[in-house]
Amino acid sequence: MILIFIVLILIVYFTYQKINSTGNWPNVIGTTYHVPFGDVPAMQACLDGHYLLNLNTKLGKPQVYRIWVGPTPVLLLAHPDAVRQFWQQHDETSIERVVHLGWSLLLIMGEGIGFKTYRNRNRINRFFHACFGIKQVKYFETSYEYQIDLVMQRLQSRVIDACDTPLDVSSQFRYLALDAGLDMFLGTKSSRYLSQLHELVDELAVVMLATFNARYVNIPGLRWFIPYTYYLRSKILTLRHKWNNLLRIIMNEYLREDNIEIDADGDSILVRYLRMERIGRKKEITYEELSDTMIEGLLAPSDGIAATVANTLILLALNPEAQIEARERILNRLPPGIEKTVTLTDLDHLDHLDHILLECQRLLPLFVFNVPELTSCKMTLCGVTVPKETMVMYDVQTLNRCEDIWPKPMIFQPERFQLLNEKQRKALHGFGNGRSRRCLGENFVHSLHKLLIARILLAYQLEPVDNERDIDKLSRIRRPFIYVPRVVLKFIPIKN
Structure with a gap:
């Protein structure tokens, strides 16, 4: 028994040393590997999302540094120069996207676009951009x-009922992304299933949060001995079953029509797919890719878009001069002396509202790191040489606060985006990174955010409840893979 115990100790010791050696890259600094999950428990326990930001400061603000995701060393890029050097050397077309982020996340996303290889992602992108391109998004502006309009009516009722009591801003926009995106994704026939779709959004949030918190169930082999594995797997499969059943019901409603073969500019993604099937055209995507990308693009973004709007309102409330400036710019776009509801057409080319969104994403990013990349070759980044297939991620908060890129980085200044230099343009990653890793709904989010912020600013003066002005001290709560504000604001109606 003693001999077996000694052998086991030696196996553990040499395994630990071997794992550590995989991350001992020349000139790198960072954390030490802690068995078995590395830095994951600390990131999960950090409720404000500042773990990487604080770690970078503790390490002396290096431009690149190492953390551990389980037994895998990860190089964090913490300066735009490191990001630029990475994309100069990295060939994303040559990498098969095999990033192990846990079986449960892969089971949720399935054949969705997020974890596809370069070529497959581009193929799916081309199909979805039939509705998501800049010109195509305009067909859905009325929707x-x-x-x-409905959001503003509900907000008005809440403000009246609250009687000057502050409102929780993020909760006001819980299903905005799904409701506004329905016509684009599923078409007008899907509106009668709105309550079921809202339930799916809530169920997805639950399983995504469970996936984010998962630890031992992600250890190969061991997970099959943990009862929670089977519970989580059952919840995910039940969610997917409900979604696919509902999607098939909506599909059958369209298939009963005779005019589905006729192209129309405002056709939804679902109708375009069904037309492709009916006329026997070569399939651009499979049903599984369609269904799973809709989970990723329609159901999953609800918390993210709600939090983005809430963050914007918080920053405007904390900066009353910026709020007044934005309101005046909007009013200048409207005919004088005529009472009307502002539309997206009124806001065409009002870049200032887009700049507010970009500044919001810079100061209060939802994601603290991006979807990982694997290096396509051996490369040197800011003096640190890493081998091929090293996992690389962005330290998003630190990147967004580099003083040599963003002067006075902690000040809310949408105007900084009017004239960007080359380094600043390369430092923008609110909607993804690389040539093919862009968010499908970027144009959709810009339109939705611009119109909602304009409507709110014309109707309400926003005021914070307390005197806290340090955005790092604002209350936040963790949602699946993102951090959202838990802040209340006063919505004071503007007369005339």
Whole structure:
């Protein structure tokens, strides 16, 4: 028994040494590997999302540094120069996207676009951009405007009922992304299933949060001996079953029509797919890719878009001069002396509202790191040489606060985006990174955010409840892979 115990100790010791050696890259600094999950428990326990930001400061603000995701060493890029050097050397077309982020996340996302290889991602991108391109998004502006009308009506009722009591801003926009995106994704026939779709959004949030918190169930082999594995797997499969059943019901409603073969500019993604099937055209995507990318693009973003709007309102409330400036710019776009509801057409080319969104994403990013990349070759980044297939991620908060890139980085200044230099343009990553890793709904989010912020600013003066001005001290709560504000604001109606 003693001999077996000694052998086991030696196996553990040499395994630990071997794992550590995989991250001993020349000139790198960072954390030490802690068995078995590395830095993951500390990131999960950090409720404000500042773990990487604080770690970078503790390490002396290096431009690159190492952390551990389980037994895998990860190089964090913490300066735009490191990001630029990475993309100069990295060939994303040559990498098969095999990033192990846990079986449960892969089971949720399935054949969705997020974890596809370069070529497959581009193929799916081309199909979805039939609705998501800049020109195509305009066909659905009436739908966005209608949904924001409903949001403003609910907000007005809440403000009246609250009687000057502050409101929790993020909760006001819980289903905005799904409601506004329905016509684009599923078409007008899907509106009668709105309550079921809202339930799916809530169920997805639950399983995504469970996936984010998962530890031992992600250890190969060991997970099959843990009862929670089977519970989580059952919850995910039940969610997927409900979604696919509902999607098939909506599909059958369209298939009963005779005119589905006729192209129309405002066709939804679902109708375009069904037309492709009916006329026997070569399939651009499979049903599984369609269904799973809709989970990723329609159901999953609800918390993220709600938090982005809430963050914007918080920053405007904390900066009353910026709020007044934005309101005046919007009013200048409207005909004088005529009472009307502002539309997206009124806001065409009002870049200042887009700049507010970019500044919001810079100061209060939802994601503290991006979807990982694997290096396509051996490369040197800011003096640190890493081998091929090293996992690389962005330290998003630190990147967004580099003083040599963003002067006075902690000040809310949307105007800084009017004239960007080359380094600043390369430092923008609010909607993804690389050539093919862009967010599918970027144009959709810009339109939705611009119109909603404009409507709110014309109707309400926003005021914070307390005197806290340090955005790092604002209350935040963790949602699946993102951090959202838990802040209340006063919505004071503007007369005339």
